[in-house]
Amino acid sequence: MAPKFKDGDVVATFSGKWISWAHTICCYAAFLGALIVGMSLHYHKIVQNEHYGYPDEWFPSVSATIGDRYPERSVFMVFIAITSGPRFALVGLWYILTRKQNSTLPNFVAAVGIFRTLTCGGWTYVTSTDDHDWHDIFMISYLVATLPWTLGCLALSPRHPKTLKYRKIFAGSFFGTLVPLIYFFIQHKVHRVAGAYTTYAFFEWTLVLLDVAFDAVTVFDFEGLEIVVKDVRGVSRGNIKAVTDAVLEKQKDKEIGQVFAGGFSWADSLDAVADVYNGFVFWSMLTSLGLLVWYFPLWHMGISGYEVMVMCTVSPILLVIKPLRFIIIRRVRICHLLALTGLLSFLTKSPENRLFTAGFGVCMSCLSWAATFYAERSQPHRLEARISAFSLGLLASSIAKFAFWTNNPIWPIMHAPNGGWNKLGLALAILAVLRSTRRTASSGTDMPAPGSTKGSPALAGLGLAGLFFAMHSLLSDSSTMILWVWEGYPVRGPLAVPHGAVTLLAMGLGLIIGLFYPNFARSWTFYGVGSIGAAILTGYSHWFGYYGALTMTIYVMALSPILISSAARHSPATTFGLGFLIYNILVLAHVWIVAYAFVPGGPLMREHTDWVMTATMLFIGCGVFAASSHTVYPSNPKYKAKLGSVNPAASKQRSYYLYILLGLELLATAIAYLRFPSFDYTPYHAPEKLVTAGIWTIHFSLDNDMWSSERRMRDVIKELELDVVGLLESDLQRIIMGNRDTTQFLAEDLGMYVDYGPGPNKHTWGAALLSKFPIVNSTHHLLPSPVGELAPAIHATLEMYGRFVDVFVFHSGQEEDPEDRRLQSEYLAKLMHDTPRPSILLSYLVTKPQEGNYNTYVGEKSGMKDIDPSDWDRWCEYILYKGMKRTGYARVSRSTITDTEIQVGKFVVDAPEGSDEIIPEEQVPEGQRFPALFRGEGVRGHQYHVFNEPRYYA
Structure with a gap:
């Protein structure tokens, strides 16, 4: 008989380990039971996927096994429902076991555990067939919560060698399995x-087994807990002593342990969030400036005068005036608030005024941040916090662009009609400034930094120039370096989605190295590693080139705490003023390597990305040299506390920025999952074997009024029912174009495969291909251009209705360089002539019909035919073809999106070429006709023009 106590009768007792056993057995029964039943009853159906079935595929995935088929779905749901009880009990016992005073980590882990349990029920009972979006939302939420749950359990694991060992094995195996799983x-x-x-x-099932096994380890922890059921009417108010945290106990004398020790403060965490958001606003405004400046030479086709606005970043030079520096440091809040006028610029309709407003915001923002760094130099741990916020702001900006298809939602080129979040961004920025500028370490007086002040301020400024330029040009968008190493199909390297998240993870890793291992980060050994990474990125493609990109990413982010703290020791006018001045020169050089035809002395910089990268690394080396000359080593007890290495408050402060970093990386991972393309696309008129192809020069996705034009482009491409479209002037991966990629949004929203074309390190204005048909192979060409700008071309082989068809997308050189254009016409003509497959050319030729180079592109030399030889009113855009039946041709006005019309052709695969006889629309099958939407006045400024209607051919 169970013993009795005065506060009630004990009616039952059992060990807590049975909670773990019940959870493990029920959970495994759910998955394995469904697997056994599914393979017994529906084996061939559950191993079938969209591409292959048995015998090519012979083992089912988790989702296929537990999906919609009866009875395996029911088996899974019954057992997973039974599992929920032990699951909630397990989370509760873990909280009781690990809670302790002055620590909110157990509370956080328990909340995550409950959240995971609820989301598990979500994706279990809402299948992808029921509601695909909500199924994915629950599944992604569950997977994202797995990381903090796993790390939290490791951090709270009691002093039990066996449990800690197994948890590390299962957790390490779980995250290690993700790599081959994704591959x-x-x-x-x-x-x-x-x-x-x-x-x-197999890897997916391994993840399931490891996930359950990780929680099964609690069977050892709960052996010491006894669950007692008493017959009482009151509620026990006993308090259980917290179990000592084995991990932190072991690490208590080390910096990494001090960071996560101690309690959690909402006030301090809000301060950190506000700081990071201020950094996000800075990078958002800085990355928009070049884009706004670019609008003017783009429309003037030459130097406009507005280019001088790039120099507004040198405003920190004003801090050379001591009384002004005193005022700015004391009133830095006002300066930060004035900087927010840059976010207000979207309200200005005039492009000129929008540029001036944004430029003033950037000017004040650069001044404010330089003053902030200088003001905090006397307190290294506070300076580190500001630098962390500055660096995390760049990461947040890149993640925002990752989520919004490479546009930043608070840029001045964004507004509500094209997906901007400007008003929300401004409101949050005001709150963030008010919160983060409540106090600084300096009241305006020159309080020196601890330690030696040796080192050259000029070298420190050069270091900042290289650092800021590398951060801006390479890391302000997660897809930039991926497109550097892109060489077409078949895919032999990373993709913008999902691998952009890998770049973002590398950024976070680099910052952690800079914070926790500063001596290594400033070492010449690490500088050599970073330089090798830069060389590999510049000289190689595919995965090997991307490995160089990741190395460069880690190195640049690790340097930010080192070089900025070094620069803050000296006069900000010298370091930050000079830094931004040289940064501007690098930005201009970064433009000249491709825009050499439009600037004085441009040919000297022609196609020299290697020079720009070399200069960047040399400037960074200057900064490393300056930082090495006044290192304060942690062994010096005089400065040890000030540096935060043993300061609990400083370490606690650092932890909040690391939490934010973790949150940002989880967000990046979730975005990568959500954006992963389906690669399951269908042409508009498959029964007719019809191909609708178009060519459009998109003017770098800035419309006539300086708004981003992707959504307007999407609408007209969808309404024209284009199956294949060539885009020219499409390379936006430069500072002056915002480091954007229009093709990402268009491809995902329209459901199309995409070939970006020659990357930004190939020095062209860009050519891209979007296709509803699979791209089997593509080759990028740089056509002969001895004098003028490089002419890009894509030669792609598409699988259209079971037959291979070649599509060429080509942008010829400018009118000023006739010899270039002649050589290019001969090169492309040979390329088209040599392919035996049916072909379509979507091009920008710069020639008159029936004259000059036209006769090289059209005729025996190329084997190609003009889509409409009678159309005499052309100069730039042409569509040519061979080996296919051309059935229709139309010219569609551009509205205010760009400066060039859309030309569209319709073709039928596996049909003879036909004749040039024009026939009435009534003789054309309905499925082969152009949309009536664009007749007459059309829609949104788009209508059939020149002929005022489409043309059809016999």
Whole structure:
């Protein structure tokens, strides 16, 4: 009989380990039971995927097993429902076991555990067939919460060698399995490799087993807990002593342990969030400035005079005036608030006024941040916090662009009609400034930094120039360096989605290295590693080139705490003023390497990305030299506390920025999952074997009124029912174009494959291809251009209705360089002539019909025919073809999106070429006709023009 106590009768007792056993057995029964039933009853159906079935694929994925088929779905749901009870009990016991005074980490972990349990129910009972979006939302939420749950349990794991050992094994195996899982998923989804999905399925099942096994380790922890059921009417108010945190106990004398020790403060965490948001606003405004300046030479086709606005970043030079420096430091809040006028610029309709307003905001923002760094130099841990916020602001800006298809939602080129979040961004910025500028370490007086002040301020300024330029040109968008190493299909390197998240993870890793290992970050050994990474990125493509990009990413982010803290020791007018001045020169050089035809002395910089990268690394080396000359080593007890290495308050402060970093990286991972393309696209008129192809020069996705034009472009492309479209002037991966990629949004929203074309390190204005049909192979060409700008071309082979068809997208050189254009016409003509497959050319030729180079592009030399030889009113855009039946041709006005019309052709695969006889629309099958939407006045400024209606051919 159970013992009795005065506060009630004990009616039952059992060990807490049975909670763990019940959870593990029920959970495994749910998954394995569904697997056994599914393979017994529906084996061939559940191993079938969108590309292959048995015998190429012979093992089912988790989702296929527990999905919609009866009875395996019911088996899974019954057991997973039973699992929920032990699951909630497990989370509760873990909280009781690990809670302790002055620590909110157990509370946080318990909340995450409950959240994971609820989201598990979400994706279990809402299948992808029921509601695909909500199923994905629940699934992504569950996976994202797995990381803090795993790390939190490791941090709170009691002093038990066995449990800690098993948790590390299972957690390490879980996250290690993600790498091959993603690899084989891409092999299946992108490359369509037979059998890849089966291998992916094994890794997916491994993840399930490891996830459950990680929680099963609690069976050892709960052995010491006894659950007692008493017959009482009151509620026990006993308090259990907290179990000592084994991990932090072991690390208590080390910096990494001090960071996460102690309690959690909402006030301090809000301060950190406000700081990071201020950094986000700075990078948002800085990255928009070049884009606004670019609008003017773009429309003037030459130097406009507005280019001088790039120099507004040198405003920190004003801090050379001591009384002004005193006032700015004491009133830095006002300066930060004035900087927010840059976010207000979207309200200005005039492009000129929008540029001036944004430029003033950038001017004040650069001044404010330089003053802030200088003011905090006397308190290294506070300076580190500001630098962390500055660097995390760049990461946040890149993640925002990752989420919004490479546009920043608070840029001045954004507003509500094209997806801008300007008003919300401004409101949050005001609150962030008011919160983060409540106090600084300096009241305006020159309080010196601890330690030696040796080192050259000029070298420190050069270091800042290289650092800021590398951060802006390479890291302000997660897809920039991926497109540097892109060489077309088949895919042999990273993709903007999902691998952009890998770049963002590398940024976070680099910042952690800079914060926790500063001596290594400033070492010449690490500088050599970073330089090798820069060389590999510049000289190589595919995965190897991307490995260089990741190395460069880690190095640049690790340097930010080192070089900025070094510069803050000296006069900000010298370091930050000179830094931004040289940064501007690098920005101009970064433009001249491709815009050499439009600037004085431009040919000297022609196609020299290597020179710009070399200069960047040399300037960074100057900064490393300056930082090395006044290092304050942690062994010096005089400055040890000030540096925060043993200061609990400083370490606690650092932890909030690391929490923010963790949150940002989780967000990046979730975005990558949500944006992963389906690669399951269907042409508009498949029964007729119809191909609708178009060519459009998109003027770098800035419309006539300086708004980003992707959404307007999307609408007209969709309404014209284009299956294949060539885009010219499409390379936006430069500072002056905002480091954007219009093709990402268009491809994902329209459901199309995309080839970006020659990357930003190929020194062209860009050519891109979007296709509803799979791109089997593509080759990028840089056509002969001895004098003028480089002419890019894409030669792609598409699988159209079971037949291979070649599509060429080409942008010829300018009118001023006739010899270039002649050589280019001969090169492309040979390229088209040599292919035996049916072909379509979507091009910008710069020639009159029936004259000059036209006769090289059209005729025996190329084997190509003009879509309409009678159309005499052309100069730039042309559509040519061979080996296909041309059925229609139309010219559609551009509205205010760009300066060039859209030309569209319709073709039928596996049909003879036909004749040039024009026939009435009534003789054309309905499925082969152009949309009536664009007749007459059309829609939104788009209508059939020149002929005022489409043309059809026999």
